Amino acid sequence: MASRLIKIAHGAEAILFKTMFLGYDVVAKIREEKPYRHPVYDRSFRLRRTITEAKVVSQLKMLGLNVPALFFIDLSNYMLVMEYINGSKLSDIIQSLSEDYVEELASKLGSQAAIMHKNKIYHGDFTLANIIISEGEPYIIDFGLSGYSTDIEEYAIDIHLLMRSIEALAPEKAEVFMTSFWRGYCNILGKEFCRSIKERVSEIRLRGRYIEESLRRKIRHERYM
Amino acid sequence: MKTIILGIESTSHTFGIGVAAFTDSKPAILANIISRYVPEKGGIHPREASQHHITEAPKVLKKALETAGISINDVDGIAVALGPGLGPCLRVGATLARFLASYYDKPLIPVNHAVAHIEIGKMLFNLSDPLVVYVSGGNTMIVIQKKKRYRVLGETLDVAIGNLIDTFVREIGLAPPYIIGGKHVLDVCAEWGSNFIELPYTVKGNDLSFSGLLTAALRIAKNISKDNRNAIGDLCLSFRETAYNMLVEVSERALALTHKKSVLLVGGVAASKYLDRKFKIMTSIHNASYYVVPPEYAGDNGAMIAWTGLLLYLHKRFIEPINAIVKQKWRLDEVVLPWLPD
Numbered sequence: 001m002a003s004r005l006i007k008i009a010h011g012a013e014a015i016l017f018k019t020m021f022l023g024y025d026v027v028a029k030i031r032e033e034k035p036y037r038h039p040v041y042d043r044s045f046r047l048r049r050t051i052t053e054a055k056v057v058s059q060l061k062m063l064g065l066n067v068p069a070l071f072f073i074d075l076s077n078y079m080l081v082m083e084y085i086n087g088s089k090l091s092d093i094i095q096s097l098s099e100d101y102v103e104e105l106a107s108k109l110g111s112q113a114a115i116m117h118k119n120k121i122y123h124g125d126f127t128l129a130n131i132i133i134s135e136g137e138p139y140i141i142d143f144g145l146s147g148y149s150t151d152i153e154e155y156a157i158d159i160h161l162l163m164r165s166i167e168a169l170a171p172e173k174a175e176v177f178m179t180s181f182w183r184g185y186c187n188i189l190g191k192e193f194c195r196s197i198k199e200r201v202s203e204i205r206l207r208g209r210y211i212e213e214s215l216r217r218k219i220r221h222e223r224y225m
Numbered sequence: 226m227k228t229i230i231l232g233i234e235s236t237s238h239t240f241g242i243g244v245a246a247f248t249d250s251k252p253a254i255l256a257n258i259i260s261r262y263v264p265e266k267g268g269i270h271p272r273e274a275s276q277h278h279i280t281e282a283p284k285v286l287k288k289a290l291e292t293a294g295i296s297i298n299d300v301d302g303i304a305v306a307l308g309p310g311l312g313p314c315l316r317v318g319a320t321l322a323r324f325l326a327s328y329y330d331k332p333l334i335p336v337n338h339a340v341a342h343i344e345i346g347k348m349l350f351n352l353s354d355p356l357v358v359y360v361s362g363g364n365t366m367i368v369i370q371k372k373k374r375y376r377v378l379g380e381t382l383d384v385a386i387g388n389l390i391d392t393f394v395r396e397i398g399l400a401p402p403y404i405i406g407g408k409h410v411l412d413v414c415a416e417w418g419s420n421f422i423e424l425p426y427t428v429k430g431n432d433l434s435f436s437g438l439l440t441a442a443l444r445i446a447k448n449i450s451k452d453n454r455n456a457i458g459d460l461c462l463s464f465r466e467t468a469y470n471m472l473v474e475v476s477e478r479a480l481a482l483t484h485k486k487s488v489l490l491v492g493g494v495a496a497s498k499y500l501d502r503k504f505k506i507m508t509s510i511h512n513a514s515y516y517v518v519p520p521e522y523a524g525d526n527g528a529m530i531a532w533t534g535l536l537l538y539l540h541k542r543f544i545e546p547i548n549a550i551v552k553q554k555w556r557l558d559e560v561v562l563p564w565l566p567d
Contacts, residue, residue, distance in 0.1 A: 161430035
């Protein structure tokens, strides 16, 4: 069926191989066994996540989102075969991008995330490492932790994770990035929905161990000082 | 040239004093004395713990100086953990530090407790840029260094892992005491079990949430009779497995994201050998070297405060005693550390 397999990445959850399938460049994503997990857990995890990813990624593709097309599913090997997106991970290139380009990408990403959330899908691991920039367009990948929910908490967590990721990897670009992201996001979802998500995101940030510096000052000054 | 710093730890249940020295740029821990408050029932009562610290402080100080073979006059600076932690406990350390600094006219060095947990680990294993997993009663976070600060890559959104485990064993009637013969009662209880029950597993990117796991486990425990050791054992085993797997998974995600070459496990929960085993396997899959801080420096202690104080002393980060105010919610990522790379 396939030509030579070239290992391209060894992620946290899966090994990725690049190969050819029906004449297309594809990625075979195999969720490997984790020897640190109890085998019963391990199998149910790998199965559930493979199924979820297949479901979500194909639905998002049909909605016209920038996600890899799904070609083939092999549940007995916990394997998905998907379109190969030729580009770079945003986490690898963010440092070298110009401010204008970051703005443009973040706004486009905001629209993509909005469409995903509008369809009641959350990503669950929405970090810069799961965004590939290909020919100037952001592609969202890796839907292993995604799911369906009508709870805005899940959408807000996606955005919280994104913020956290940019703050850790490129703190100096975080503000520009998030401002543009929100612009793209709110354009699609409308002001009102957007406001409730923003509120939830700040609430989630407060829940982390020992709240942020600026928020701490603002909210808890009297109580703790 | 020899620089000697005394460090005071009193953020939570432990009152500790350590002495760290730098002789011709060689680090050494000269003393590390602790006295731990053990509650008779329930969890840590901040006021009771602070009472314990007040009673123990002079004895611990004396013993630390004796062990180090120095007098207080030989000390170059007084370091103290001003946060994060429990207010009444923190104030004991702060008061002692303010007194020692003003009476003996020594520079006072404020230390962030979380930074100290990391720095002692880096010093012990001579690491420059590890992925740090910080697990304790009050903290669960994945940390990397970037632009002169430690940045939090992932953390718990609700309960800390040590608190989670202690709360669970306490609520099901197995604790206190939490540690019996060097073993946590959760590990004792897990040995009674053999079957796995599926419990809520909540990982959000690099963040985790333990509250669902705790609620579900306690609900199941309610329906188990106290004499049914096997059933309680199954629950303990599954609870531990779930909590640790979540932690290892987020660490693995952070490792795959950052491509760090080493992983450093720090904090009180680092003493768990089951967690240790899981981390060993996970890091070997990713060809990362793995280090775990030994128990005497993993739990709260004064040596780590002294060592971090020493680093700060060399960069002249002093404050006036009058400004040594405790900060219960002093976040790790607020602190700018001159020795970290840009």
